[in-house]
Each structure stands twice: as C-alpha cells, then as structure tokens.
Amino acid sequence: MERIKIVLHFPKQLVDKPIVYRLVKDFNLEFNILKAEVNPNEEGLLILELKGQDQDYKKGIEYLKNEGVRVQPLSQDVSMDRQRCVDCTVCVSLCPTEALEKDPQSGEVKFIKEKCIACGICVKACPYGAMKIEF
Amino acid sequence: MKTIQEINEKIKKGNVVVLTAEEVIGLVEEKGIKEAAQTVDVVTTATFGPMCSSGIYFNIGHSKPRIKLGGGHATLGGVPCYTGLAAADLFLGANALPDDDPRNSVYPGEFRYGGGHVISDLVSGKDLVLEASGYGTDCYPRKNLKTYINIKDLNEAVLYNIRNCYQNYNVAINTSDKVIYTYMGILRQKLGNANYCSAGALSPLLNDPLYKTIGIGTKILLGGGVGFVSWWGTQHNPCVERTNKGVPKYPAATLALIGDLKNMSGQWLIGTSMVGYGVTLSVGIGIPIPILNEEILEYTAVKDEDILAPVVDYSKDYPQRENRILGLVNYAQLKSGHIEIKGKKVPTSSLSSIRKAREIADVLKGRIKSGEFLLTEAVEKIPSVDSKYRSKPLKERKV
Numbered sequence: 001m002e003r004i005k006i007v008l009h010f011p012k013q014l015v016d017k018p019i020v021y022r023l024v025k026d027f028n029l030e031f032n033i034l035k036a037e038v039n040p041n042e043e044g045l046l047i048l049e050l051k052g053q054d055q056d057y058k059k060g061i062e063y064l065k066n067e068g069v070r071v072q073p074l075s076q077d078v079s080m081d082r083q084r085c086v087d088c089t090v091c092v093s094l095c096p097t098e099a100l101e102k103d104p105q106s107g108e109v110k111f112i113k114e115k116c117i118a119c120g121i122c123v124k125a126c127p128y129g130a131m132k133i134e135f
Numbered sequence: 136m137k138t139i140q141e142i143n144e145k146i147k148k149g150n151v152v153v154l155t156a157e158e159v160i161g162l163v164e165e166k167g168i169k170e171a172a173q174t175v176d177v178v179t180t181a182t183f184g185p186m187c188s189s190g191i192y193f194n195i196g197h198s199k200p201r202i203k204l205g206g207g208h209a210t211l212g213g214v215p216c217y218t219g220l221a222a223a224d225l226f227l228g229a230n231a232l233p234d235d236d237p238r239n240s241v242y243p244g245e246f247r248y249g250g251g252h253v254i255s256d257l258v259s260g261k262d263l264v265l266e267a268s269g270y271g272t273d274c275y276p277r278k279n280l281k282t283y284i285n286i287k288d289l290n291e292a293v294l295y296n297i298r299n300c301y302q303n304y305n306v307a308i309n310t311s312d313k314v315i316y317t318y319m320g321i322l323r324q325k326l327g328n329a330n331y332c333s334a335g336a337l338s339p340l341l342n343d344p345l346y347k348t349i350g351i352g353t354k355i356l357l358g359g360g361v362g363f364v365s366w367w368g369t370q371h372n373p374c375v376e377r378t379n380k381g382v383p384k385y386p387a388a389t390l391a392l393i394g395d396l397k398n399m400s401g402q403w404l405i406g407t408s409m410v411g412y413g414v415t416l417s418v419g420i421g422i423p424i425p426i427l428n429e430e431i432l433e434y435t436a437v438k439d440e441d442i443l444a445p446v447v448d449y450s451k452d453y454p455q456r457e458n459r460i461l462g463l464v465n466y467a468q469l470k471s472g473h474i475e476i477k478g479k480k481v482p483t484s485s486l487s488s489i490r491k492a493r494e495i496a497d498v499l500k501g502r503i504k505s506g507e508f509l510l511t512e513a514v515e516k517i518p519s520v521d522s523k524y525r526s527k528p529l530k531e532r533k534v
C-alpha cells in the first residue's frame with residue numbers, strides 16, 4: 001500500500017477516547033501525525049499518514065467510522081479520465097472501498113468520488129492510465 | 136444451408152441479416168435453432184484486450200544519402216526496433232522498452248511507455264522521432280539519422296500480430312501471502328481477487344470453437360481497419376479438453392493477424408502498462424461468422440455459462456510451469472463480479488473490455504449491413520481438434 005493521508009474529524013464525545021491507539025495497535029498500521037488540533041467547540045481534527053496492509057487499512061477505516069469518526073481523504077484529487085477508460089474493470093476488484101463500480105447493465109465502470117480514500121491502487125493498476133491522483 | 140457467395144449477394148443487395156454474438160443468443164432462445172438459422176446470415180464476434188505478441192513492420196523510405204538500418208540500431212519514440220531486416224525496414228514489438236527504462240529495478244516497475252504506446256501514437260498520427268545508426272557501406276554510406284516520421288509518410292505500415300485472439304484463457308489468482316504483479320494484473324494475496332481475460336460469449340474463437348469458418352484468409356476487423364487471418368497464432372493448442380459442445384476448457388487456439396496500420400485507429404489500438412510486468416498493446420478485433428448451416432449457428436449461440444475457464448495460481452503454479460488448476464469457473468460467474476474458490480467469495484476483474492468488444496461487434500455489423508464489408512472464404516483451415524497439433528513446452532538441453 002502507498003502511504004495514505006487522511007483527515008479524521010472527532011466529535012466532542014470521542015476526543016478523550018484512545019481511538020488512534022487502537023487503530024494502530026489492533027490494525028497494525030504505522031502512522032505519522034501531520035496535524036492535530038481541538039477546536040473551540042471541543043471537536044478534534046487529526047491529519048494522519050498511514051501505512052500498512054490494504055486489508056488492515058480497510059478494517060481500520062471501518063473501525064473509525066463505527067466509532068463515529070468522520071474520515072476524509074486528505075487528497076480529494078483522484079479522478080477518472082473517461083476518454084481513456086475502456087471499462088475493463090481491472091480497478092474494480094482492487095479498490096478497497098468500492099469507489100469503482102461496474103454498472104451491471106452497461107458494463108461501464110463508475111468512479112464514486114465520495115467513497116474514494118485516495119489509496120492510489122487504481123492509479124497504479126489501471127493499464128490505460130485512466131486514473132489520476134494529485135497531491 | 137447457405138454459401139458465403141449467397142450471403143455476399145445479400146450484403147450487396149442490402150438485405151442481409153446480421154446479429155452480434157450476444158444478440159443471437161436471444162433469437163435462438165425465442166425461435167429455436169432451425170428457424171433462427173434461416174433468418175440470420177452473419178453473426179459478429181469481437182474482443183478487445185491486451186495482446187502481447189503484437190507488432191508492426193514499416194518501411195521508412197530511403198534517406199539521401201542512403202543508410203542501411205539492417206544490422207544497425209534504431210529507436211522509434213525512444214523504443215528500440217528490430218533491425219534484422221533490409222536497409223529501410225523496421226519491426227517494432229508491443230513489449231519493447233526504452234533501453235533506459237528502469238524496468239523492475241524499482242519494484243514494481245511502472246512501465247509507462249513502450250512499444251505498445253509507440254504503435255498507438257503512430258496510428259493516431261503523431262510525429263515520432265526516429266533515431267538510427269548504421270555501420271556504413273559503399274552503397275549505404277550514411278552512419279547516423281535522426282528525423283521525425285509520421286505514419287502518412289511511411290511506405291508501408293503493417294500491424295502483424297503473431298498471436299492474438301486467444302480462444303479462452305486462464306483466470307489468475309494468488310494464494311501466497313504477498314501481492315504479486317503479473318501480466319494478468321495486480322493479484323492480491325490470499326485469493327484477494329481473480330482476473331480473467333476473455334470476452335466470453337462474444338469472443339471470436341469461442342463462437343467457432345472448431346474453426347469451421349475462421350481460417351487462413353478470413354477477412355476481419357483489426358484495430359478498426361480491415362485485416363486478415365494470416366496463419367494460426369504461436370502457441371496454438373487446439374487439442375485440449377472440451378465441453379460436449381466443443382468449447383475448450385483451457386486456452387486453446389490462437390490466430391496470427393495482419394492488416395494495414397494506416398487504416399486503423401488509436402481507438403482500437405491502445406498502448407497499455409501492466410505495473411511490475413511491462414508494456415503491451417490492447418487490440419480490438421471483430422470477426423464475422425457466416426451462418427452457413429444450423430450447426431454453425433448453434434456454436435454462435437454459446438452462452439457465458441457454457442464456457443469454462445481454469446483458475447490458475449500465479450504465485451507458484453504458473454511461474455513454475457506446474458500444470459495444476461484450482462478448478463473451473465464459467466464466464467457468467469466471472470462477469471457477475473464474484474467467483475467462489477475454496478469456499479471463499481473472490482471478487483473478479485476483467486482485463487479485456489466487454490464494452491469495447493460490444494462496440495466492435497456493432498461497428499462490424501454496421502459495415503456488413505451497409506455493404507462495405509464482404510465476407511471471405513478461408514483459403515485454408517487452421518489445425519483443429521483432429522490435427523494432433525500441440526503447443527510444446529521448452530525442452531532444455533545441456534550446453
């Protein structure tokens with residue numbers, strides 16, 4: 001897995017919980033804190049760089065979401081070039097968040113940006129250079 | 136019973152009935168083989184996917200003074216060409232890489248640009264730099280050449296693929312505990328995904344499983360232009376196990392294809408990069424099947440669920456050339472997005488594009504209906520199930 005930068009928004013009631021500790025310990029992820037702050041409303045914001053196995057990463061993100069943490073990729077700049085995409089579906093089974101989905105009728109592969117966590121795997125995997133990521 | 140001549144008469148008169156290999160399934164279900172065989176004249180099949188044994192040969196015209204490329208060195212777009220031919224002829228293969236490409240030294244290599252991309256750029260009309268050197272002779276004194284070339288200025292530019300159109304292919308998986316990078320794409324550890332590469336029920340040779348109509352000389356749609364089957368392809372292996380309908384359960388026949396690159400399009404010839412593996416060319420191919428009788432129609436009515444493919448472990452069995460498979464799955468399962476292996480639900484991806492294949496089948500259908508594309512009789516059959524023809528592994532001998 002490439003290093004992934006994510007933004008975590010902690011609601012007030014979660015700020016004191018050892019969430020990042022569990023994320024790192026239970027899911028075997030390496031991390032770097034790029035930014036951490038608690039705003040005047042006592043909500044926490046944490047920007048992390050994570051590294052680890054894709055599966056662990058996926059589970060870790062699920063854990064965060066279940067705890068009520070809002071997770072957002074730091075880079076929202078993954079895009080699909082429809083001119084280049086041939087709808088082969090190579091990327092579909094690799095995407096950890098189902099952000100790339102095949103329309104069962106038309107066979108067209110759709111990129112659902114909201115689900116994308118900018119892990120970069122599709123960028124590496126797409127044989128046609130149709131997926132781009134900009135940091 | 137119909138003949139190709141009769142079908143061509145209908146094409147010229149504009150009353151030919153053409154369906155794609157997907158459409159014909161519905162018609163046969165509705166009307167039955169007998170009636171459908173009377174109605175349909177031609178079924179179009181197609182495929183679009185990475186096909187590594189593709190390449191082009193081209194003649195650049197003689198420079199003034201003359202240079203002999205044969206036995207020298209040449210690159211096009213920075214990618215080395217084969218110079219074992221005469222003074223002005225070059226061959227470029229889809230897998231060729233620039234000499235300075237880092238390849239897999241930074242693992243997994245990215246392989247951003249190579250032969251497949253050069254072919255794609257050339258056919259799309261881009262100017263490319265040709266750099267060459269020769270050793271100089273009395274009749275070919277020049278030693279160096281650096282110039283832009285464009286496809287329209289070349290004397291001949293011919294796509295010549297020595298192995299395309301695989302009749303069926305492996306489904307690739309990885310049982311090891313690390314990710315692997317293969318020509319079948321990125322394969323995640325522990326059966327994380329399964330990749331396949333065939334258009335299934337739309338694929339040319341799966342619709343003519345015993346090569347009763349497709350043979351040497353068959354006119355086809357290649358890269359969007361007209362092409363021909365020039366021979367059977369390398370590693371042609373027709374004598375594999377088949378279903379009771381004659382459909383091979385393993386990779387079987389292949390075709391060698393040829394066509395004028397100048398009439399093709401970058402839409403159907405696309406350079407592709409397989410991370411950790413290399414570069415290749417994705418080729419679009421459409422092949423018409425004349426419905427000469429009920430038997431041939433029945434072959435074209437093959438469904439995804441009737442076509443089986445072997446699941447092969449690319450972490451050890453494939454690289455070690457072990458003839459082991461983890462089972463057979465059908466293309467309906469593969470196309471559904473999931474298959475089951477060893478009780479595990481495994482997501483599937485295709486390397487070949489069904490959407491592009493459908494477009495090609497439709498384009499071919501359109502050209503036949505408009506009278507632009509007539510069918511040909513094969514001048515010779517390719518080796519079939521009764522030929523005893525087999526693809527052999529390398530027998531290494533001590534040197």
Ligand code: SF4
Nearest residue numbers: 085086088089091126
């Ligand atoms: S791998 Fe690339 S070409 Fe294939 S569907 Fe995904 S984005 Fe499109």
Ligand code: SF4
Nearest residue numbers: 095116117119120122
């Ligand atoms: S970068 Fe690609 S593979 Fe990763 S989450 Fe986004 S769409 Fe999926």
